[in-house]
Amino acid sequence: MGEGTRYIDGAERRARLALRHRLTPAERAATPEAVAASLVALHGTDPATVYLAVGARLSDSAATVAETERALYADRTLVRMHGMRHTVFVFPTDLTAVVHASTGLAVAAPARTKLVNDMAKAGAPDAAWLKEVEESALAALGRLGQATATELAREEPRLREQFVYAAGKSYEGVHTVSTRLLRLLGVEGKIARGRPLGSWTSSQFRWALAPAHPELDPAHAQAELLRRWLTACGPATEADLKWWTGWKVTDVRRALKAIDARAVTLDEGTGYVVAGDVGPVAAPEEPWAALLPGLDPTAMGWQARDWYLAPELRSALFDGSGNVGPTVWWNGRVVGGWAQRADGEIVCRILADQGVGREAGAAIAAEAERLAAWLGGTRVTPRFRTPVEKELAR
Known part of the structure; x- marks a missing residue:
């Protein structure tokens, strides 16, 4: 650690989180596009998470569904894809x-190799056949605009072909080419x-051709993705960055060097911010509350979470695979969980031992009312259920 490296404490990290993730009323965004840009990526494994994450940060939360559908399916300024x-x-x-x-x-490269190998082991047609089916399916999708796998199979019947995966193994199964x-x-x-x-x-999606995009150099792309994420979420440690990206540590270090990231001192050790972001960030003027959905990108943003989530709360708020459920926030800390009951009521449970008084209770109740209002008659059950969410939803 070089002389003069600035120490950023947990309080400042929580201030950065509040402002840059648009969690205070004053920082709420006008559009879903602005929300997504501020967070870099919205978890899409559970379709409802996208809308709930946007709604928590939108100035006009009543417009959440219509505006998010516009961005995803009409204007296509947002796209759901693997990352x-x-x-x-x-x-x-x-x-x-x-x-x-x-x-x-x-x-992608190992995934294609695995599919070809799995088909070969099952005695299915070879890679050339698969490529022919692929090109036919893409052409059909271009004609149809959007289609389900079933609809595509009507255009390209070979998509219905099946092959046995892992024959003789305990996990043997039959896979359809589509x-x-x-x-x-x-x-x-x-x-x-x-x-x-x-x-x-709904988690049943149609498919569409992906938006056209240029082919970038992987190293340059990694540097750009890291720059955007550190701008939104910095400071972060190498371990945080490796976890969030899924890259090798050598890739993380190369990207940090490429963007001239600056080292700072955190309670966890050395952290990094983008150049020009070393200076102090003041806390929001007003205290704030938020109800964030399961898999929200803020709650899932870092591998080391003690600065915003007390370790003793994790067993109640995460499932067995490390997926976070719906969380209640007060001034930059997770203080409890929430759920929606069958009658539509939003109920919260405060789990933190201290720091959540009358002012916090009123603010959290107001957020629960705001959420219930824009959900209306829609009922949402998280895809990954956690102990406190299941108890509250009864």
């Missing part, structure tokens, strides 16, 4: 080339998820 850690996210469309080159390419191939094409950035079959909470 970091093999996970589905929603990104600003202008970031798709960066995500594809920085993270998609490294995943299931594996369409997922691969998504990872390769050739197709993206389109409008769902049902409501905005």
Whole structure:
């Protein structure tokens, strides 16, 4: 650690989080595009998370569903695609080339090899046959605009072909070509998820051709993705960056050097911010509360979370695989969880031992009312359920 390296304490990190993640009323955004740009990526594994994460940060939360659908499916200024850690996210469309080159390419090549090998072991047609089916399916998708796997199979019947995966193993199963191939094409950035079959909470999506984007140099793309993320989420440690991106530590270090990231001192050790962001950041003028959904990008943003989430709260707020459930925030800390009951009521439970008084209770109750109002008659159950969410939802 060099002489003069500035120490950034937990309080300042929480101030940065509040302002840059648009969690205070004064910083709320006018559009879903602005929310996504501020966060870099919205978790898309659970479709409802995208809308709930936007609604928590939108100045006119009543417009959340209509505006987010406009951005995703009409204007296509946001796109749902595979990204970091093999996970589905929603990104600003202008970031798709960066995500594809920085993270998609490294995943796509072995994924295609695995599919070809799995088919060969099952005695299925070879790579040339698969390529022919792929090109036919992409052409059909271009004609149709958007389509489900079933609809595409009517245009290209070979998508219905099946093969046995892992024959003789305990996890043996029968795979349909469409299931594996369409997922691969998504990872390769050739197709993206389109409008769902049902409501905005549905996880059954149509497919569409991915927005055209230039092919970027992977190292340059990694530097750009890291720059954007550190701008939104810095400071962060190497471990945080490696976890969030899913890259090798050598990739993280090369990208940090490429953007001339500046070292700072954190309670966890050495952290990094983008050049020009070393100076102090003042706390928001007013205390704030927020109800964030399961898998929210703020709650899932860092590997080391003690500065905003007390370790003793994790067992109640995370599932067994490390997925965070709905969380209640007060002034930059997670203080509890929330759930929606069958009658639509939003209920909260405060788990923190201290620091949550009458003012916090009133602010949290107001956020619960705001959320219930824009949800209206829609019922949302998180895809990954946690102990406190399941108890509250009864």
